[in-house]
Amino acid sequence: MSYNIGVRKYTVHDFNRRFPDDDACLDYMRDLIYPDGIECRYCGKETKHHRISKRKVYSCQNCGTHVSPLAGTIFEKSRTPLKSWFYAMYLMAQTRCGISAKQLERELGVTYKTAWRMFHKIRDLMGEQVGALFGEVEIDETYVGGKRRGTKRGRPGKDSHKTPVAGMVQRKGKVAALVTKDTKKRTLMPLIREKVLPETMVYTDEYRPYEDLSKEGYIHERVPHAEKVYVVGNVHTNTIEGFWSLLKRGISGVYHAVSEKHLQRYLNEYAFRYNHRDDAEALYETLRGRAKRVRAGQHGQYAPIG
Numbered sequence: 279m280s281y282n283i284g285v286r287k288y289t290v291h292d293f294n295r296r297f298p299d300d301d302a303c304l305d306y307m308r309d310l311i312y313p314d315g316i317e318c319r320y321c322g323k324e325t326k327h328h329r330i331s332k333r334k335v336y337s338c339q340n341c342g343t344h345v346s347p348l349a350g351t352i353f354e355k356s357r358t359p360l361k362s363w364f365y366a367m368y369l370m371a372q373t374r375c376g377i378s379a380k381q382l383e384r385e386l387g388v389t390y391k392t393a394w395r396m397f398h399k400i401r402d403l404m405g406e407q408v409g410a411l412f413g414e415v416e417i418d419e420t421y422v423g424g425k426r427r428g429t430k431r432g433r434p435g436k437d438s439h440k441t442p443v444a445g446m447v448q449r450k451g452k453v454a455a456l457v458t459k460d461t462k463k464r465t466l467m468p469l470i471r472e473k474v475l476p477e478t479m480v481y482t483d484e485y486r487p488y489e490d491l492s493k494e495g496y497i498h499e500r501v502p503h504a505e506k507v508y509v510v511g512n513v514h515t516n517t518i519e520g521f522w523s524l525l526k527r528g529i530s531g532v533y534h535a536v537s538e539k540h541l542q543r544y545l546n547e548y549a550f551r552y553n554h555r556d557d558a559e560a561l562y563e564t565l566r567g568r569a570k571r572v573r574a575g576q577h578g579q580y581a582p583i584g
Contacts (some may be wrong), residue, residue: 293368303360304334307347318343334360352399362386366396370404371554375528376547401543404550411448412475416518417482419444419461422526422541441538443545446473447518452553455521455545457538463487467494481513521552 297303308316315324318338327336327345335344348354353363366386369377382393421440442461446469447453454473458465466487474480476495482488483503491498499513508514525548529536536544 288368288372290368293365297361297364300360301329303364304329304347307351307353307360308336311347316345318345352403358386358388358392358396362388363396363400366393367400367403370397370400370547371551374551375524376532378532398543401547405543405546406550406553408452408454408473408549408553410475411446411451411454411473412478413451414449414479414481414512415446415474416449416515417444417446417470417474417480417488418515418518418522419458419466419485420522420526422529422536423538441541443541444469445518445521446470447521449517453518453521453549455525455549457542457545461485461487463490470494470496481515483515521548524548524552 297306316327316336316338317323318325318327318341320341320343321338326339328339329335330337330344334348335346337344346354348360353360356363366382369382369385379390379394379397382388382397383390386393386396388396420443422443423440442458443455444458444461444466445453445455456469458469463486467490470480470491471494474496478496480491480496480498482491482498482500484500488498488500501507501510501513501515509516525545528548529544533544
């Protein structure tokens with residue numbers, strides 16, 4: 279099933295036209311997981327499968343074996359309508375600064391407990407491995423969280439409520455943001471080696487842990503923020519700082535507070551939206567990625583009938 283809306287913004291009207299009801303959502307999942315047709319495990323070959331009325335399964339026309347496209351997904355065993363799940367993913371993927379569980383509750387007409395559960399399961403789908411960064415890459419660190427009354431601005435002390443986060447962004451490309459235990463060289467350098475290819479042009483501020491990037495095989499330029507200089511020609515960290523700004527405004531404005539325990543989930547959510555900012559249908563990347571993971575080694579099929 280194809281649906282090409284070009285590069286224009288994917289609207290609520292587009293969503294409702296493509297997914298008018300639960301049946302359309304289930305058919306989408308079937309076509310997504312079985313793009314070449316369903317191979318019946320009992321018959322040992324590809325066969326035609328027909329939808330079982332009032333059930334979220336399809337039945338082999340030869341032997342009656344049931345197959346469920348929802349097996350192993352976040353939708354399995356959920357009593358919430360499938361369209362509500364899809365709409366929640368649409369809202370979370372399309373909203374620039376995020377959406378709270380309370381707003382999901384109002385939008386979907388479900389209980390807050392249900393909205394919170396959906397909220398976290400969908401956010402887990404947004405976690406994805408970003409490939410190696412190259413070309414021109416900006417690296418920076420920041421701190422997320424509250425502060426004690428009376429503390430000064432700057433890097434937090436040992437008793438701070440703030441959580442350190444490291445970020446790397448490829449200009450005109452993707453971003454990777456990770457919660458770290460601290461921002462020392464011994465912590466940051468392994469992350470940089472893992473995420474950024476050697477001989478890449480790397481831009482940072484003058485923070486000391488970045489001093490040896492040239493020795494690590496990177497082409498390194500620094501912008502002297504301490505001297506109130508933020509751009510020198512092409513040397514700046516404005517891209518990653520823009521991502522930090524978006525993240526912090528979203529957390530303070532939408533979620534108000536985020537615990538250290540769940541912070542990586544929120545980073546994944548904001549990184550997902552940033553990395554799929556040019557996708558007309560960012561929502562479906564969550565489904566495609568999840569389908570590939572849950573289908574590795576399982577078929578979601580049940581015993582034949584009769």
